[in-house]
Amino acid sequence: MSEESRYSRQILLPQIGEQGQKRLAESTAAVIGCGGLGAPVLTSLALAGVGKLRLIDHDRIGLSNLNRQFxxxxxxxxKEKCERAADFLRRxxxxxxxxxxxxxxxxxxxxxxxxxxxxxVDCVDRVETRRHAGRAARRLSVPLVEGGVHGFYGFVLSVLPGKSACLECVTAQEAEERGPVPAVGAVAGVIxxxxxxECMKILLGLPHVLYGRMLQYDGLYGEFTEVPVHVRPDCICQS
Ligand SMILES: [Zn+2]
Structure with a gap:
Protein backbone atom coordinates (compact mmCIF):
# COMPACT_ATOMS: atom_id res chain seq x y z
CA MET A 1 0.00 0.00 0.00
CA SER A 2 1.55 3.28 -1.06
CA GLU A 3 1.21 6.46 0.97
CA GLU A 4 -0.25 7.99 -2.16
CA SER A 5 -3.31 5.77 -2.05
CA ARG A 6 -3.68 6.20 1.70
CA TYR A 7 -4.23 9.94 1.39
CA SER A 8 -5.62 10.15 -2.14
CA ARG A 9 -9.16 11.11 -1.05
CA GLN A 10 -7.99 14.18 0.83
CA ILE A 11 -5.33 15.10 -1.73
CA LEU A 12 -8.24 15.52 -4.15
CA LEU A 13 -9.22 18.64 -2.24
CA PRO A 14 -7.84 21.94 -3.53
CA GLN A 15 -7.33 23.01 0.11
CA ILE A 16 -4.98 20.08 0.68
CA GLY A 17 -3.46 18.66 -2.52
CA GLU A 18 0.07 17.22 -2.66
CA GLN A 19 1.50 20.38 -1.13
CA GLY A 20 -0.87 20.37 1.81
CA GLN A 21 -0.27 16.69 2.42
CA LYS A 22 3.46 17.35 2.54
CA ARG A 23 2.81 20.18 4.94
CA LEU A 24 0.81 17.88 7.22
CA ALA A 25 3.58 15.26 7.06
CA GLU A 26 6.11 17.87 8.19
CA SER A 27 3.93 19.07 11.08
CA THR A 28 3.95 18.25 14.77
CA ALA A 29 0.86 18.41 16.99
CA ALA A 30 0.81 18.07 20.77
CA VAL A 31 -2.37 16.59 22.19
CA ILE A 32 -2.89 17.05 25.91
CA GLY A 33 -5.18 14.35 27.24
CA CYS A 34 -5.79 10.99 25.57
CA GLY A 35 -9.39 10.66 26.78
CA GLY A 36 -12.84 11.36 25.35
CA LEU A 37 -11.71 14.33 23.24
CA GLY A 38 -8.20 13.05 22.68
CA ALA A 39 -9.50 9.85 21.07
CA PRO A 40 -11.20 11.51 18.06
CA VAL A 41 -8.52 14.21 17.82
CA LEU A 42 -5.61 11.76 17.80
CA THR A 43 -7.32 9.29 15.50
CA SER A 44 -8.29 11.99 12.97
CA LEU A 45 -4.83 13.57 12.94
CA ALA A 46 -3.01 10.23 12.74
CA LEU A 47 -5.16 8.96 9.88
CA ALA A 48 -4.81 12.30 8.05
CA GLY A 49 -1.03 11.90 8.11
CA VAL A 50 0.09 14.60 10.54
CA GLY A 51 3.75 13.60 10.67
CA LYS A 52 4.43 13.74 14.37
CA LEU A 53 2.02 13.51 17.30
CA ARG A 54 3.02 14.09 20.90
CA LEU A 55 0.64 12.33 23.29
CA ILE A 56 0.56 13.76 26.80
CA ASP A 57 -1.37 11.96 29.54
CA HIS A 58 -0.37 10.74 33.00
CA ASP A 59 -3.52 8.69 33.57
CA ARG A 60 -4.28 4.99 33.49
CA ILE A 61 -7.28 3.35 31.83
CA GLY A 62 -10.36 2.93 34.03
CA LEU A 63 -13.66 1.18 33.37
CA SER A 64 -15.61 4.47 33.43
CA ASN A 65 -13.45 5.73 30.54
CA LEU A 66 -14.82 3.14 28.15
CA ASN A 67 -18.16 4.87 27.39
CA ARG A 68 -16.24 7.34 25.24
CA GLN A 69 -12.51 6.65 25.06
CA PHE A 70 -12.51 4.29 22.09
CA LYS A 79 -2.48 0.39 31.71
CA GLU A 80 -0.95 3.77 30.82
CA LYS A 81 -3.21 5.67 28.45
CA CYS A 82 -0.55 7.36 26.35
CA GLU A 83 1.25 4.08 25.62
CA ARG A 84 -1.96 2.22 24.73
CA ALA A 85 -3.17 5.17 22.65
CA ALA A 86 0.11 5.23 20.72
CA ASP A 87 -0.23 1.50 20.08
CA PHE A 88 -3.79 1.98 18.74
CA LEU A 89 -2.60 4.75 16.41
CA ARG A 90 0.56 2.94 15.29
CA ARG A 91 -1.49 -0.02 14.10
CA VAL A 121 -4.77 20.63 21.19
CA ASP A 122 -6.24 20.87 24.66
CA CYS A 123 -8.31 17.77 25.44
CA VAL A 124 -8.40 17.83 29.24
CA ASP A 125 -11.21 18.48 31.70
CA ARG A 126 -9.17 20.05 34.52
CA VAL A 127 -9.34 23.85 34.70
CA GLU A 128 -5.85 23.98 36.19
CA THR A 129 -4.27 21.98 33.36
CA ARG A 130 -6.09 24.15 30.80
CA ARG A 131 -4.57 27.23 32.36
CA HIS A 132 -1.04 25.82 32.21
CA ALA A 133 -1.57 24.73 28.60
CA GLY A 134 -2.99 28.13 27.60
CA ARG A 135 -0.22 30.08 29.28
CA ALA A 136 2.51 27.85 27.82
CA ALA A 137 0.98 28.20 24.34
CA ARG A 138 1.15 31.95 24.75
CA ARG A 139 4.79 31.92 25.90
CA LEU A 140 5.72 29.63 23.01
CA SER A 141 3.53 31.52 20.51
CA VAL A 142 1.89 28.32 19.32
CA PRO A 143 -1.77 28.20 18.21
CA LEU A 144 -3.99 26.31 20.60
CA VAL A 145 -7.27 24.49 19.96
CA GLU A 146 -9.44 24.37 23.06
CA GLY A 147 -12.36 21.97 23.44
CA GLY A 148 -14.55 20.86 26.30
CA VAL A 149 -17.62 18.78 26.98
CA HIS A 150 -20.16 18.60 29.76
CA GLY A 151 -22.88 16.03 29.22
CA PHE A 152 -24.72 16.89 26.01
CA TYR A 153 -22.95 20.28 25.74
CA GLY A 154 -19.59 21.07 24.22
CA PHE A 155 -17.52 23.93 22.83
CA VAL A 156 -14.52 24.59 20.60
CA LEU A 157 -12.34 27.73 20.54
CA SER A 158 -9.07 28.26 18.73
CA VAL A 159 -6.55 30.70 20.17
CA LEU A 160 -3.86 32.60 18.28
CA PRO A 161 -1.54 33.83 21.06
CA GLY A 162 -1.21 37.59 21.21
CA LYS A 163 -3.97 38.06 18.65
CA SER A 164 -7.24 36.40 19.67
CA ALA A 165 -9.05 35.84 22.97
CA CYS A 166 -7.85 32.98 25.15
CA LEU A 167 -10.09 30.79 27.28
CA GLU A 168 -9.20 32.82 30.38
CA CYS A 169 -10.52 35.97 28.66
CA VAL A 170 -13.91 34.23 28.75
CA THR A 171 -13.78 32.09 31.88
CA ALA A 172 -11.69 34.19 34.27
CA GLN A 173 -13.15 32.95 37.52
CA GLU A 174 -14.16 29.45 36.54
CA ALA A 175 -13.92 27.19 39.55
CA GLU A 176 -12.77 23.61 39.39
CA GLU A 177 -15.70 21.25 39.16
CA ARG A 178 -16.00 18.76 41.98
CA GLY A 179 -16.22 15.12 41.06
CA PRO A 180 -16.27 13.56 37.62
CA VAL A 181 -17.58 15.62 34.70
CA PRO A 182 -20.62 14.03 33.05
CA ALA A 183 -19.71 12.90 29.55
CA VAL A 184 -21.62 11.49 26.57
CA GLY A 185 -19.31 9.63 24.20
CA ALA A 186 -21.04 10.82 21.04
CA VAL A 187 -20.79 14.47 22.14
CA ALA A 188 -17.06 14.05 22.86
CA GLY A 189 -16.86 12.62 19.34
CA VAL A 190 -18.51 15.74 17.86
CA ILE A 191 -16.29 18.17 19.74
CA GLU A 198 -9.46 23.26 13.40
CA CYS A 199 -6.06 21.70 13.83
CA MET A 200 -5.85 20.73 10.16
CA LYS A 201 -6.88 24.23 9.06
CA ILE A 202 -4.16 25.73 11.25
CA LEU A 203 -1.50 23.32 9.94
CA LEU A 204 -2.58 23.86 6.33
CA GLY A 205 -2.69 27.64 6.73
CA LEU A 206 -6.36 27.79 5.77
CA PRO A 207 -8.60 30.74 6.70
CA HIS A 208 -11.68 30.83 8.92
CA VAL A 209 -10.06 29.23 11.96
CA LEU A 210 -12.27 29.69 15.05
CA TYR A 211 -10.09 32.50 16.43
CA GLY A 212 -12.28 34.79 18.55
CA ARG A 213 -15.31 32.65 17.82
CA MET A 214 -16.47 30.04 20.31
CA LEU A 215 -18.54 27.35 18.65
CA GLN A 216 -20.94 25.80 21.12
CA TYR A 217 -22.88 22.60 20.59
CA ASP A 218 -26.01 21.67 22.47
CA GLY A 219 -26.76 18.07 21.68
CA LEU A 220 -30.08 18.11 23.53
CA TYR A 221 -31.45 20.85 21.28
CA GLY A 222 -29.45 19.77 18.24
CA GLU A 223 -28.07 23.28 17.97
CA PHE A 224 -24.76 24.93 17.12
CA THR A 225 -24.24 28.51 18.33
CA GLU A 226 -21.33 30.78 17.52
CA VAL A 227 -20.41 33.21 20.28
CA PRO A 228 -17.90 36.00 19.54
CA VAL A 229 -15.24 36.22 22.25
CA HIS A 230 -13.09 39.26 22.80
CA VAL A 231 -9.72 39.84 24.38
CA ARG A 232 -10.27 40.98 27.99
CA PRO A 233 -7.79 43.82 28.63
CA ASP A 234 -7.04 42.68 32.19
CA CYS A 235 -6.61 39.02 31.23
CA ILE A 236 -3.33 37.33 32.00
CA CYS A 237 -2.82 36.83 28.26
CA GLN A 238 -2.44 40.61 27.91
CA SER A 239 0.27 40.99 30.53
ZN1 LIG B 1 -6.94 36.02 27.69
Whole structure:
Protein backbone atom coordinates (compact mmCIF):
# COMPACT_ATOMS: atom_id res chain seq x y z
CA MET A 1 0.00 0.00 0.00
CA SER A 2 1.55 3.28 -1.06
CA GLU A 3 1.21 6.46 0.97
CA GLU A 4 -0.25 7.99 -2.16
CA SER A 5 -3.31 5.77 -2.05
CA ARG A 6 -3.68 6.20 1.70
CA TYR A 7 -4.23 9.94 1.39
CA SER A 8 -5.62 10.15 -2.14
CA ARG A 9 -9.16 11.11 -1.05
CA GLN A 10 -7.99 14.18 0.83
CA ILE A 11 -5.33 15.10 -1.73
CA LEU A 12 -8.24 15.52 -4.15
CA LEU A 13 -9.22 18.64 -2.24
CA PRO A 14 -7.84 21.94 -3.53
CA GLN A 15 -7.33 23.01 0.11
CA ILE A 16 -4.98 20.08 0.68
CA GLY A 17 -3.46 18.66 -2.52
CA GLU A 18 0.07 17.22 -2.66
CA GLN A 19 1.50 20.38 -1.13
CA GLY A 20 -0.87 20.37 1.81
CA GLN A 21 -0.27 16.69 2.42
CA LYS A 22 3.46 17.35 2.54
CA ARG A 23 2.81 20.18 4.94
CA LEU A 24 0.81 17.88 7.22
CA ALA A 25 3.58 15.26 7.06
CA GLU A 26 6.11 17.87 8.19
CA SER A 27 3.93 19.07 11.08
CA THR A 28 3.95 18.25 14.77
CA ALA A 29 0.86 18.41 16.99
CA ALA A 30 0.81 18.07 20.77
CA VAL A 31 -2.37 16.59 22.19
CA ILE A 32 -2.89 17.05 25.91
CA GLY A 33 -5.18 14.35 27.24
CA CYS A 34 -5.79 10.99 25.57
CA GLY A 35 -9.39 10.66 26.78
CA GLY A 36 -12.84 11.36 25.35
CA LEU A 37 -11.71 14.33 23.24
CA GLY A 38 -8.20 13.05 22.68
CA ALA A 39 -9.50 9.85 21.07
CA PRO A 40 -11.20 11.51 18.06
CA VAL A 41 -8.52 14.21 17.82
CA LEU A 42 -5.61 11.76 17.80
CA THR A 43 -7.32 9.29 15.50
CA SER A 44 -8.29 11.99 12.97
CA LEU A 45 -4.83 13.57 12.94
CA ALA A 46 -3.01 10.23 12.74
CA LEU A 47 -5.16 8.96 9.88
CA ALA A 48 -4.81 12.30 8.05
CA GLY A 49 -1.03 11.90 8.11
CA VAL A 50 0.09 14.60 10.54
CA GLY A 51 3.75 13.60 10.67
CA LYS A 52 4.43 13.74 14.37
CA LEU A 53 2.02 13.51 17.30
CA ARG A 54 3.02 14.09 20.90
CA LEU A 55 0.64 12.33 23.29
CA ILE A 56 0.56 13.76 26.80
CA ASP A 57 -1.37 11.96 29.54
CA HIS A 58 -0.37 10.74 33.00
CA ASP A 59 -3.52 8.69 33.57
CA ARG A 60 -4.28 4.99 33.49
CA ILE A 61 -7.28 3.35 31.83
CA GLY A 62 -10.36 2.93 34.03
CA LEU A 63 -13.66 1.18 33.37
CA SER A 64 -15.61 4.47 33.43
CA ASN A 65 -13.45 5.73 30.54
CA LEU A 66 -14.82 3.14 28.15
CA ASN A 67 -18.16 4.87 27.39
CA ARG A 68 -16.24 7.34 25.24
CA GLN A 69 -12.51 6.65 25.06
CA PHE A 70 -12.51 4.29 22.09
CA UNK A 71 -8.72 4.02 21.93
CA UNK A 72 -8.86 1.48 24.77
CA UNK A 73 -10.06 -2.07 25.28
CA UNK A 74 -11.45 -3.92 28.29
CA UNK A 75 -8.25 -5.95 28.39
CA UNK A 76 -6.19 -2.78 28.90
CA UNK A 77 -7.64 -1.59 32.22
CA UNK A 78 -5.02 0.01 34.49
CA LYS A 79 -2.48 0.39 31.71
CA GLU A 80 -0.95 3.77 30.82
CA LYS A 81 -3.21 5.67 28.45
CA CYS A 82 -0.55 7.36 26.35
CA GLU A 83 1.25 4.08 25.62
CA ARG A 84 -1.96 2.22 24.73
CA ALA A 85 -3.17 5.17 22.65
CA ALA A 86 0.11 5.23 20.72
CA ASP A 87 -0.23 1.50 20.08
CA PHE A 88 -3.79 1.98 18.74
CA LEU A 89 -2.60 4.75 16.41
CA ARG A 90 0.56 2.94 15.29
CA ARG A 91 -1.49 -0.02 14.10
CA UNK A 92 -3.58 2.34 11.95
CA UNK A 93 -0.79 4.47 10.53
CA UNK A 94 2.77 3.19 10.79
CA UNK A 95 4.02 6.10 8.68
CA UNK A 96 3.88 8.74 11.40
CA UNK A 97 6.00 9.39 14.48
CA UNK A 98 4.35 9.05 17.90
CA UNK A 99 5.95 10.51 21.01
CA UNK A 100 4.51 9.56 24.38
CA UNK A 101 4.78 11.65 27.50
CA UNK A 102 3.21 9.81 30.46
CA UNK A 103 3.26 12.86 32.73
CA UNK A 104 0.66 15.30 33.96
CA UNK A 105 1.13 18.71 32.37
CA UNK A 106 2.05 21.19 35.10
CA UNK A 107 3.12 24.80 35.33
CA UNK A 108 6.74 23.65 35.65
CA UNK A 109 6.90 21.19 32.76
CA UNK A 110 4.42 22.79 30.31
CA UNK A 111 7.06 24.79 28.43
CA UNK A 112 9.26 21.73 27.97
CA UNK A 113 6.45 19.32 27.04
CA UNK A 114 4.92 21.69 24.50
CA UNK A 115 8.04 23.08 22.85
CA UNK A 116 8.81 22.46 19.20
CA UNK A 117 5.24 21.83 18.03
CA UNK A 118 3.15 23.61 15.40
CA UNK A 119 -0.18 23.33 17.18
CA UNK A 120 -1.42 22.34 20.63
CA VAL A 121 -4.77 20.63 21.19
CA ASP A 122 -6.24 20.87 24.66
CA CYS A 123 -8.31 17.77 25.44
CA VAL A 124 -8.40 17.83 29.24
CA ASP A 125 -11.21 18.48 31.70
CA ARG A 126 -9.17 20.05 34.52
CA VAL A 127 -9.34 23.85 34.70
CA GLU A 128 -5.85 23.98 36.19
CA THR A 129 -4.27 21.98 33.36
CA ARG A 130 -6.09 24.15 30.80
CA ARG A 131 -4.57 27.23 32.36
CA HIS A 132 -1.04 25.82 32.21
CA ALA A 133 -1.57 24.73 28.60
CA GLY A 134 -2.99 28.13 27.60
CA ARG A 135 -0.22 30.08 29.28
CA ALA A 136 2.51 27.85 27.82
CA ALA A 137 0.98 28.20 24.34
CA ARG A 138 1.15 31.95 24.75
CA ARG A 139 4.79 31.92 25.90
CA LEU A 140 5.72 29.63 23.01
CA SER A 141 3.53 31.52 20.51
CA VAL A 142 1.89 28.32 19.32
CA PRO A 143 -1.77 28.20 18.21
CA LEU A 144 -3.99 26.31 20.60
CA VAL A 145 -7.27 24.49 19.96
CA GLU A 146 -9.44 24.37 23.06
CA GLY A 147 -12.36 21.97 23.44
CA GLY A 148 -14.55 20.86 26.30
CA VAL A 149 -17.62 18.78 26.98
CA HIS A 150 -20.16 18.60 29.76
CA GLY A 151 -22.88 16.03 29.22
CA PHE A 152 -24.72 16.89 26.01
CA TYR A 153 -22.95 20.28 25.74
CA GLY A 154 -19.59 21.07 24.22
CA PHE A 155 -17.52 23.93 22.83
CA VAL A 156 -14.52 24.59 20.60
CA LEU A 157 -12.34 27.73 20.54
CA SER A 158 -9.07 28.26 18.73
CA VAL A 159 -6.55 30.70 20.17
CA LEU A 160 -3.86 32.60 18.28
CA PRO A 161 -1.54 33.83 21.06
CA GLY A 162 -1.21 37.59 21.21
CA LYS A 163 -3.97 38.06 18.65
CA SER A 164 -7.24 36.40 19.67
CA ALA A 165 -9.05 35.84 22.97
CA CYS A 166 -7.85 32.98 25.15
CA LEU A 167 -10.09 30.79 27.28
CA GLU A 168 -9.20 32.82 30.38
CA CYS A 169 -10.52 35.97 28.66
CA VAL A 170 -13.91 34.23 28.75
CA THR A 171 -13.78 32.09 31.88
CA ALA A 172 -11.69 34.19 34.27
CA GLN A 173 -13.15 32.95 37.52
CA GLU A 174 -14.16 29.45 36.54
CA ALA A 175 -13.92 27.19 39.55
CA GLU A 176 -12.77 23.61 39.39
CA GLU A 177 -15.70 21.25 39.16
CA ARG A 178 -16.00 18.76 41.98
CA GLY A 179 -16.22 15.12 41.06
CA PRO A 180 -16.27 13.56 37.62
CA VAL A 181 -17.58 15.62 34.70
CA PRO A 182 -20.62 14.03 33.05
CA ALA A 183 -19.71 12.90 29.55
CA VAL A 184 -21.62 11.49 26.57
CA GLY A 185 -19.31 9.63 24.20
CA ALA A 186 -21.04 10.82 21.04
CA VAL A 187 -20.79 14.47 22.14
CA ALA A 188 -17.06 14.05 22.86
CA GLY A 189 -16.86 12.62 19.34
CA VAL A 190 -18.51 15.74 17.86
CA ILE A 191 -16.29 18.17 19.74
CA UNK A 192 -13.07 16.20 19.27
CA UNK A 193 -13.75 15.95 15.54
CA UNK A 194 -14.29 19.72 15.35
CA UNK A 195 -10.99 20.25 17.18
CA UNK A 196 -9.24 18.00 14.65
CA UNK A 197 -10.69 20.04 11.76
CA GLU A 198 -9.46 23.26 13.40
CA CYS A 199 -6.06 21.70 13.83
CA MET A 200 -5.85 20.73 10.16
CA LYS A 201 -6.88 24.23 9.06
CA ILE A 202 -4.16 25.73 11.25
CA LEU A 203 -1.50 23.32 9.94
CA LEU A 204 -2.58 23.86 6.33
CA GLY A 205 -2.69 27.64 6.73
CA LEU A 206 -6.36 27.79 5.77
CA PRO A 207 -8.60 30.74 6.70
CA HIS A 208 -11.68 30.83 8.92
CA VAL A 209 -10.06 29.23 11.96
CA LEU A 210 -12.27 29.69 15.05
CA TYR A 211 -10.09 32.50 16.43
CA GLY A 212 -12.28 34.79 18.55
CA ARG A 213 -15.31 32.65 17.82
CA MET A 214 -16.47 30.04 20.31
CA LEU A 215 -18.54 27.35 18.65
CA GLN A 216 -20.94 25.80 21.12
CA TYR A 217 -22.88 22.60 20.59
CA ASP A 218 -26.01 21.67 22.47
CA GLY A 219 -26.76 18.07 21.68
CA LEU A 220 -30.08 18.11 23.53
CA TYR A 221 -31.45 20.85 21.28
CA GLY A 222 -29.45 19.77 18.24
CA GLU A 223 -28.07 23.28 17.97
CA PHE A 224 -24.76 24.93 17.12
CA THR A 225 -24.24 28.51 18.33
CA GLU A 226 -21.33 30.78 17.52
CA VAL A 227 -20.41 33.21 20.28
CA PRO A 228 -17.90 36.00 19.54
CA VAL A 229 -15.24 36.22 22.25
CA HIS A 230 -13.09 39.26 22.80
CA VAL A 231 -9.72 39.84 24.38
CA ARG A 232 -10.27 40.98 27.99
CA PRO A 233 -7.79 43.82 28.63
CA ASP A 234 -7.04 42.68 32.19
CA CYS A 235 -6.61 39.02 31.23
CA ILE A 236 -3.33 37.33 32.00
CA CYS A 237 -2.82 36.83 28.26
CA GLN A 238 -2.44 40.61 27.91
CA SER A 239 0.27 40.99 30.53
ZN1 LIG B 1 -6.94 36.02 27.69
Missing amino acids: LYEESELD RNSGIVLETVCERLTEENAGRLLSGVDVI GSLQAV
